[in-house]
Amino acid sequence: MKKHLKVILLIISVSFLQISLSHSNEDTSISSISYDEIYDPIEPINRAVLNFNFFIDDIAIRPIVKTYKFIAPEPVEKGVSNFFSNLKEPIRTVSFILQGEFFKSFNSIGRFSINTLTSLGTFDLASRIGMEKNETDLGITLAKGGVSSGPYIVIPIIGPSNLRDFSGDVVEYFVDPISNNIPNREYLAVGNGLNERAEVDEQLEKVREASSDRYEMIKSIYYQNRNAQLEEEYIQNLPVPKIYIE
Amino acid sequence: MKKIIIIFCLIFSFSTLNASEVSEWFEKESNLFLEIISNKEGTESENYEKYKLFVSKNFAIKSIAYGLIGESIINKSSEDELxxxxxxxxxxxxxxxxxxxxxxxxxxxxxxxxxxxDNIYIIKSEISDKKSSANLYWKVIDTGKSFKIIDVIVENTSYFVTKKSEFNKILRKNRGSLKALVNEIQKI
Structure with missing residues (x-):
């Protein structure tokens, strides 16, 4: 049954990629610094899913995260965050190899070895000795390979994504050498999800307060963060207002 | 050849001078901002006035505001609406x-x-408290009289880009009505 599920999910990911590729003529640049018209053909469904996600967050996830943040001292929070980040280093290594970034891939596997051997990944010793963390994933790899983002989608419970990045996440889930070899990996996935939610807790509170349209705000923030991982000179290339004399 | 070197040196020293001016301005204004944040003694309205003064002095408000709605809305709106x-x-x-x-x-x-x-200074800074730190970028222009902020980018999230997406959505939903946008902003 599990094998069948894997095959089905892989087929879905591949077909997602095909759809994404078929849209690539709409948007040829890998990062597309145009935030005004993000391709969002299923907006009403996405809005409903986002409302559902906020509802689930309000009644279940947020209380857990708040309790965790209240109980856990700062070093524990940092340690947990480091632990989950360290588990992603092998898949980062694979992604960097696929991108042709061999130095970064050596750095990732080196970081994984050092941090796992010294503290099971809870302390980032590698950064202290000059091996800085480089973020990447299969979604970024696909983008660098010319796959456009495809439509924006909000995934139930998980949150904002797009077809390309979600396909990358699905493939990652099955090819990740670490979590594939851990028994009861579902618990690990839940733990990782809660940790990621805790990491953006303050930002989410600000979105709840300061936005006239939280859907648009989250969408824009999501694309800005993804583009920052793709663009070398992201900050320099962000659009700026025309100057009016005051 | 000598002339070219002199011109190159002049251009280089001019840009270094401007960069040091903008960094001086930044250090001064960011310290002032931190002073305002940490001073909790005044009444709420007194503190609010301090923020008002700070924002009016240091932000290119008109450029940001007009940039958020775009040329087409500016052109079709009346002076009073704007x-x-x-x-x-x-x-x-x-x-x-x-x-x-x-x-x-x-x-x-x-x-x-x-x-x-493109004549825009990009100041990289780091904001930190006891708990955490974040990269903070400021896009600043030189108006001739002073420096003015046109965008603030926290980590990778630009204030201008995020607000532009939000405002555009409201304008599109209301067929480009600036009045509708004003009502929405007032509701927040």
Whole structure:
């Protein structure tokens, strides 16, 4: 049954990629610094899913995260965050190899070895000795390979994504050498999800307060963060207002 | 050849001079901002006035406000509508910064680096408190009289880009009505 599920999910990911590729003529640049018209053909469904996600967050996830943040001292929070980040280093290594970034891939596997051997990944010793963390994933790899983002989608419970990045996440889930070899990996996935939610807790509170349209705000923030991982000179290339004399 | 070297040196020293001017301005204004944040003694309205003064002095409000709605809306709106929008947006910007500052515990803003592209200075800084730190970028223009901020980027999230997406959505939903946008801003 599990094998069948894997095959089905892989087929879905591949077909997602095909759809994404078929849209690539709409948007040829890998990062597309145009935030005004993000391709969002299923907006009403996405809005409903986002409302559902906020509802689930309000009644279940947020209380857990708040309790965790209240109980856990700062070093524990940092340690947990480091632990989950360290588990992603092998898949980062694979992604960097696929991108042709061999130095970064050596750095990732080196970081994984050092941090796992010294503290099971809870302390980032590698950064202290000059091996800085480089973020990447299969979604970024696909983008660098010319796959456009495809439509924006909000995934139930998980949150904002797009077809390309979600396909990358699905493939990652099955090819990740670490979590594939851990028994009861579902618990690990839940733990990782809660940790990621805790990491953006303050930002989410600000979105709840300061936005006239939280859907648009989250969408824009999501694309800005993804583009920052793709663009070398992201900050320099962000659009700026025309100057009016005051 | 000598002339070329002299011209090159002049251009280089001019850009270094400007960069040092903008970094000086930044250090001065960021310290002032931290002073305002940490001073909790005054009444709420007194503190609000301090933020108002700070924002009016240091932000290119008109450029940001007009940039958020775009040329086509500016061209089709009346002077009165634009003036009302500018006032409401100014108030909104001050309130946003006021709220943000009140939810932040006092910390430090450390100047890191300054870069220039298309006559816009990009100041890289780091804001930190006891708990965490974040990269903070400021896009600044030189108006001739002073430096003015046109965008603030926290980690990778630009205030201008995020608000532009939000405002555009409201304008599209209301067939480009600036009045509708003003009403929405006032509701926040």
């Amino acid at each position: 003036s009302l929008y500018l006032n409401v947006f100014t108030d909104y910007l001050i309130k946003t910064i006021y709220k943000l500052a009140n939810s932040t515990s006092s910390g430090s803003i450390i100047f890191k680096d300054v870069d220039i592209k």
